[in-house]
Each structure stands twice: as C-alpha cells, then as structure tokens.
Amino acid sequence: KAGVTQTPRYLIKTRGQQVTLSCSPISGHRSVSWYQQTPGQGLQFLFEYFSETQRNKGNFPGRFSGRQFSNSRSEMNVSTLELGDSALYLCASSLGTSGRETQYFGPGTRLLVL
Amino acid sequence: GNSVTQMEGPVTLSEEAFLTINCTYTATGYPSLFWYVQYPGEGLQLLLKATKADDKGSNKGFEATYRKETTSFHLEKGSVQVSDSAVYFCALGGSARQLTFGSGTQLTVLP
Numbered sequence: 001k002a003g004v005t006q007t008p009r010y011l012i013k014t015r016g017q018q019v020t021l022s023c024s025p026i027s028g029h030r031s032v033s034w035y036q037q038t039p040g041q042g043l044q045f046l047f048e049y050f051s052e053t054q055r056n057k058g059n060f061p062g063r064f065s066g067r068q069f070s071n072s073r074s075e076m077n078v079s080t081l082e083l084g085d086s087a088l089y090l091c092a093s094s095l096g097t098s099g100r101e102t103q104y105f106g107p108g109t110r111l112l113v114l
Numbered sequence: 115g116n117s118v119t120q121m122e123g124p125v126t127l128s129e130e131a132f133l134t135i136n137c138t139y140t141a142t143g144y145p146s147l148f149w150y151v152q153y154p155g156e157g158l159q160l161l162l163k164a165t166k167a168d169d170k171g172s173n174k175g176f177e178a179t180y181r182k183e184t185t186s187f188h189l190e191k192g193s194v195q196v197s198d199s200a201v202y203f204c205a206l207g208g209s210a211r212q213l214t215f216g217s218g219t220q221l222t223v224l225p
Contacts, residue, residue, distance in 0.1 A: 004157075033212065043203065043215040056211045090157055092213075099211035100146040100165060105158040 001027060004093050004106035012112045018079040021109045023091030025072050031096025032074040033103060034066060037088040046089075049074055050096045078111075086113045116141045120204045120216025127194055127223050135189040135219045137178075137204035145208035147171075147180050147187040152201045152218075161189075161202070194223045 005024045013019050025032050034046040045058040049068035066076040072093075078085055088110050092103035121136040139147065146165045150158040162171030167182035176191045187204060204216040 006157075031211075035213075042217050043213075045212040045214075048211050058212070092158075099209050100144075100207050102146075102148070102160060102163055103207070103213055104160065105150070107157040 004091055004104055006089075006091050006106040006109050008109060009107065010110050010112075012114065013081050014114050015081055015083060017081050018077060019081060019111060020075055020077050021089055021091075021111075023074045023076075023093075023106060025074070025091075025093030026104055029093035029095055029104075030072050031094045032068055032072065033092045033094070034074070034076050035090045035092065036060075037090060037108070038086075043090075046076065081113045083113050086111060116145065116206050116208055116210065116214040118204050118206050118214050118216040121219055123201075123218070124220040124222060127221070129196055129223055129225050130193045131223075133189070133191040133194045133198075133221070135202055135204075135221070137187045137189065137216055139185050139187065139204075139206050141185075141206055141208055143209055145206045147178070148205040148207065148213070149176070149178055149187070149189050150203045150205060150215075152203065154200075158203065194221075196223045196225050199223045 007022045031050045033048040048056040052068045063079045068074045088108045090108045092105045094103045117140045119138045148163045149161040151161045162173040164171040164180035170179045178189045201218045203218045205213045
C-alpha cells in the first residue's frame, strides 16, 4: 500500500506571497493532520480534517488554512508569508475513528521564506 | 492539557552500547503512546506504539513499556548500530485528535 505523499518536497517563496501544499493520504484513510516542524518550536499541530470537515485546529494565525476533498486528499494554504513560516510541513493520515490511533507521516514539504 | 517531556539530547554512543531515552507524559484519560524516528531530510516513521497500560511496543530491537503508574514510556535498545543515528520523538495521542510530541532526542552512534 502506498504511503502518504506530499508535494512539492521543496519550496522557496518570498515574504508576502502565499503557498499551497498538497497531501495524499494512505488509501482508505479518511483523516489528515498537518504539523509544522521548526528547530525552535519543534513539532506543532496545525489542523485535522475528516470527511472534508475540520475537526480540530492548533494555535496558529488565520493565515494558515486547509481543506480536504472528497477523495481525502488535503491541501494547506499559508497566505502573506512571513520569515518565521520557514519550516518543514508534515502531513499525516489515519483511519480517523479515534484520536488514539496511529498517524502515518509523509516525507514533508520544506518551505523556505526569503 | 496533554504534554510530553523527553530527555534532552544530543546523545552520543558507541556501536553496541545500550540505549535509553526517557519520556514522561501528562494526559487526561487513556492516551496511546508512540515513538517516531526521523532520519535526516525525511518525515517521521513510526517506530513502535502502545495503546494501554503495561503494553510493550517493540520493533527493530527497540522496546518501550507503557507505565501508567510512573506516566512513562522510555525507549530502550540493547545494542545500537550506526544506522540507528537519527532523531527520536516520543508522542501521545488522545481524545483531542492530535499528536503531542516531545522535543526530540538526537542520537549519534559512532563506529
């Protein structure tokens, strides 16, 4: 079974621009979560989607948004990029029936904001 | 809220040495506990998990036991290899539908 895929793998943007990242979950998984990883803050939860509905959201500004499609694929968008948004963005998928179940991660998208 | 406290790194060991990385947690209810590993330039890979008290997760020679009385989930391996060099994350999954991670421990194994 194919794993979680994320595109693109690398991105370079400038301040003020916006960016869209994509995630395809493991087949059959209906929940997709997004995390931001930085050297200073570690791994922080952004949001979680299940059946096209956002069920949970982390403590990030409104510039960070996401959505999920009917085929469970998900996108996240960051508008008006700031230097501090430079990070590795990780997507994870799970069956979605419980918060205690295993999440499987993709390789991440590394975003550099100049 | 939930939190995970993980042993600070970096940790440097010689090949075949014994490894312990400490992890303690605070949570409401009955969370699942995980260890993930991250190799350079990659995402997180699930190493092992435990879903209830006294469960032992194991994989590739690594083990961790879910200790509810001490709220701990320490990672151990009897004989590390150079290929085990990576960053290890302890994580907790509970009712909030999000993983809460420790700060990560960088492990370097020297030949």
